[in-house]
Amino acid sequence: MAISRRNIIKGALLTSAALATQNAMGRQQHSEDKSKTLLKGNINHSVSRWTYGHLSIEELCQLVKTLGFNAIDLVGPKDWPILKQYNIDSSMCNGAELNLVDGWIHPQFHAELTQRYLKHIDLVADAGYKNLVCFSGNARGMSPEQGLKNATVGLQKVIPHAEKRGVILQMELFNSKVNHPDYMADNSKWGIELCKRLNSQHFKLLYDIYHMQVNEGDVIRTITDNHQYFGHYHTAGVPGRNEIDETQELYYPAIAKAILKTGFNGYLAQEFIPTPKSNEGKAESLQQAIAICDV
Numbered sequence: 001m002a003i004s005r006r007n008i009i010k011g012a013l014l015t016s017a018a019l020a021t022q023n024a025m026g027r028q029q030h031s032e033d034k035s036k037t038l039l040k041g042n043i044n045h046s047v048s049r050w051t052y053g054h055l056s057i058e059e060l061c062q063l064v065k066t067l068g069f070n071a072i073d074l075v076g077p078k079d080w081p082i083l084k085q086y087n088i089d090s091s092m093c094n095g096a097e098l099n100l101v102d103g104w105i106h107p108q109f110h111a112e113l114t115q116r117y118l119k120h121i122d123l124v125a126d127a128g129y130k131n132l133v134c135f136s137g138n139a140r141g142m143s144p145e146q147g148l149k150n151a152t153v154g155l156q157k158v159i160p161h162a163e164k165r166g167v168i169l170q171m172e173l174f175n176s177k178v179n180h181p182d183y184m185a186d187n188s189k190w191g192i193e194l195c196k197r198l199n200s201q202h203f204k205l206l207y208d209i210y211h212m213q214v215n216e217g218d219v220i221r222t223i224t225d226n227h228q229y230f231g232h233y234h235t236a237g238v239p240g241r242n243e244i245d246e247t248q249e250l251y252y253p254a255i256a257k258a259i260l261k262t263g264f265n266g267y268l269a270q271e272f273i274p275t276p277k278s279n280e281g282k283a284e285s286l287q288q289a290i291a292i293c294d295v
């Protein structure tokens with residue numbers, strides 16, 4: 001892979017120096033503009049909040065700005081005011097879900113989910129955001145066909161409101177082999193069938209490249225053939241869910257190029273678990289990942 005860690009580290013050190021200067025001089029805007037020019041501007045980059053949970057939300061906002069992008073995934077309403085202070089987009093809002101295992105395939109949760117999602121769609125729209133994550137839940141013996149039927153009935157109760165408010169519900173695809181045993185939406189075929197049945201531009205899939213490589217592979221062809229159903233992408237290295245560099249099996253520059261080729265103008269969010277112990281090392285991992293995907 002062309003992008004070496006050493007070059008990235010050199011860049012990261014320069015950026016840390018820039019951040020220190022920025023903090024000292026209080027000239028945030030100046031530094032942001034400088035670092036932004038380091039990225040090509042083709043990919044809309046983001047990072048998942050939980051994988052950088054060692055930082056406060058303010059610190060993560062500062063890191064994101066320093067690295068030259070403007071979005072954080074999986075942030076709920078409580079932290080949106082801080083994102084707004086930094087002019088950072090909440091690229092995949094969360095907080096409407098009950099959890100990852102009790103989801104839209106379960107009729108017994110439809111009433112509560114409907115109430116929560118209707119409210120949250122308004123919160124997301126009022127805050128000027130667009131994407132809201134949702135989950136299928138675990139099968140617990142349910143057949144895939146029954147799951148599709150149930151999820152269709154449930155989601156139809158909230159999609160008209162999402163359409164009205166300009167919000168897109170995005171169901172995340174997870175692997176069920178390693179991280180989320182028994183999760184129903186563990187393959188793109190099932191998710192795409194759900195999209196077809198719901199037939200709305202306001203319901204899409206969050207295609208998590210890591211999870212789908214673990215469960216089904218064939219990443220670039222799947223994206224190329226089905227991009228109309230994919231509204232958002234997550235990354236991570238396979239195996240291990242760590243850095244997306246040459247230590248793992250996916251070649252992210254080619255994947256990012258394939259995503260761009262589909263005309264995608266949504267977000268590609270880093271969701272790998274950084275391996276370094278130090279905060280600086282974790283920041284370098286993020287900068288490296290952004291550089292790898294900045295095609």
Ligand SMILES: O=C(O)C(=O)CO
Pocket residue numbers: 172174179208234271
């Ligand atoms: O919880 C997970 O595994 C996720 O990928 C959340 O986005």
